[in-house]
Amino acid sequence: MTTQAFPVRIEWMKAPPAKAATPLSAAALELATRLASSLPDRETLRHILATQQPDEIEVIRQAAEKALLKNCGDTVRLRGLIEFSNRCISDCYYCGIRRSNRALARYTLKLAEIVDTARWCGEQGYGSVVLQSGERRDAKFTRFISAAVRAIKEQTRSPELPDGVGITLCVGEQSPETYAEWFAAGAHRYLLRMETSSPELFTRLHPATQTYASRINCLKILKTLGYRVGTGVMIGLPGQTLDDLVDDLFFFRDISADMIGMGPYIPHEQAVLPYMEAGAAMPDVATRLQLALRMIAATRLLLPGINIAATTALQTLSEDGREQGLRFGANVIMPQATPLRVRRQYTLYDGKPCLDDSAGQCATCLEGRINSVGRRILRDNWGDSERR
Numbered sequence: 001m002t003t004q005a006f007p008v009r010i011e012w013m014k015a016p017p018a019k020a021a022t023p024l025s026a027a028a029l030e031l032a033t034r035l036a037s038s039l040p041d042r043e044t045l046r047h048i049l050a051t052q053q054p055d056e057i058e059v060i061r062q063a064a065e066k067a068l069l070k071n072c073g074d075t076v077r078l079r080g081l082i083e084f085s086n087r088c089i090s091d092c093y094y095c096g097i098r099r100s101n102r103a104l105a106r107y108t109l110k111l112a113e114i115v116d117t118a119r120w121c122g123e124q125g126y127g128s129v130v131l132q133s134g135e136r137r138d139a140k141f142t143r144f145i146s147a148a149v150r151a152i153k154e155q156t157r158s159p160e161l162p163d164g165v166g167i168t169l170c171v172g173e174q175s176p177e178t179y180a181e182w183f184a185a186g187a188h189r190y191l192l193r194m195e196t197s198s199p200e201l202f203t204r205l206h207p208a209t210q211t212y213a214s215r216i217n218c219l220k221i222l223k224t225l226g227y228r229v230g231t232g233v234m235i236g237l238p239g240q241t242l243d244d245l246v247d248d249l250f251f252f253r254d255i256s257a258d259m260i261g262m263g264p265y266i267p268h269e270q271a272v273l274p275y276m277e278a279g280a281a282m283p284d285v286a287t288r289l290q291l292a293l294r295m296i297a298a299t300r301l302l303l304p305g306i307n308i309a310a311t312t313a314l315q316t317l318s319e320d321g322r323e324q325g326l327r328f329g330a331n332v333i334m335p336q337a338t339p340l341r342v343r344r345q346y347t348l349y350d351g352k353p354c355l356d357d358s359a360g361q362c363a364t365c366l367e368g369r370i371n372s373v374g375r376r377i378l379r380d381n382w383g384d385s386e387r388r
């Protein structure tokens with residue numbers, strides 16, 4: 001690949017965007033007017049990702065925040081994240097729990113522990129949980145998920161949530177029958193990231209057995225079955241261009257995503273992208289963080305009513321990364337609820353935060369962080385987006 005996607009090292013990005021104390025430039029004023037009057041077109045989206053002008057960045061952030069408050073209100077919706085198994089049959093080249101990583105002890109939590117954790121999340125008022133794991137398709141696994149979903153539904157009923165907590169599954173590509181079985185068991189949301197909407201880039205990130213067509217097909221089946229579907233991409237992948245990212249935004253729209261979870265790409269020691277050895281350049285940390293924030297804002301402006309997560313990967317690149325995500329238009333956070341004893345074994349990328357904080361500590365810390373940016377937690381509610 002010859003495209004130098006991010007040729008400039010952008011130093012100012014290390015500082016938080018300056019408050020626009022000085023009068024706005026003509027370009028920033030024009031941008032503010034454009035963002036206020038219509039949905040962004042391709043050129044505007046590209047500019048949202050590319051601009052390095054602090055006053056324009058603040059205009060973009062404020063427009064995204066305004067669109068969020070108008071369409072979704074000021075609440076942040078929580079989904080307690082339960083990483084219940086790191087066993088995986090897939091071999092995504094970027095991922096720390098890929099099958100070929102032999103340096104990792106594998107675990108699967110017992111059903112009772114998963115259900116207890118979900119119940120704890122419900123008691124905290126989280127309203128929803130995400131069951132996430134590596135990918136498996138054997139019958140033992142698929143039946144285990146059905147049983148877990150049913151048990152969580154039964155055991156998290158409360159006066160506030162008569163149907164129990166909302167359940168999102170994030171367990172990869174499955175057959176239509178399996179997806180249908182889990183939906184019938186009570187899971188109503190599914191998170192399956194596309195990782196990139198570029199077929200070429202997708203191919204470079206995965207072995208030949210994992211195809212772009214199959215991933216798209218799964219997303220379509222999930223939609224047809226009635227799931228609320230979340231998808232998303234990694235941002236700042238080596239060789240990824242700004243145009244690839246703009247394509248990702250239109251992909252979110254065209255697939256009718258209900259939720260977007262995306263974050264910066266973060267290398268993992270045991271999961272080196274093979275094509276990087278051929279010299280593909282990766283944007284530096286500050287640039288990847290800024291790109292991820294701009295992608296959140298661009299998604300919010302293009303799809304104003306959708307749920308968007310401020311992901312853990314943001315916090316990995318900057319201590320206040322998730323708060324920044326909220327300020328740029330995100331409205332979902334997934335507090336870490338995975339039992340401490342196994343948390344280190346679920347390292348998708350290096351430097352994952354909160355490895356030593358108990359779920360209780362995560363809950364307390366999170367509320368302060370959310371309030372610090374003028375938002376409040378939506379408690380005891382599944383927190384779905386409005387159907388479009």
Ligand code: 5AD
Nearest residue numbers: 094095193264265266267268348349
């Ligand atoms: N950097 C950033 N995100 C990653 N994921 C996996 N590996 C990495 C990485 N190295 C993300 C993928 C996957 C989700 C569960 O974690 O997007 O869909």
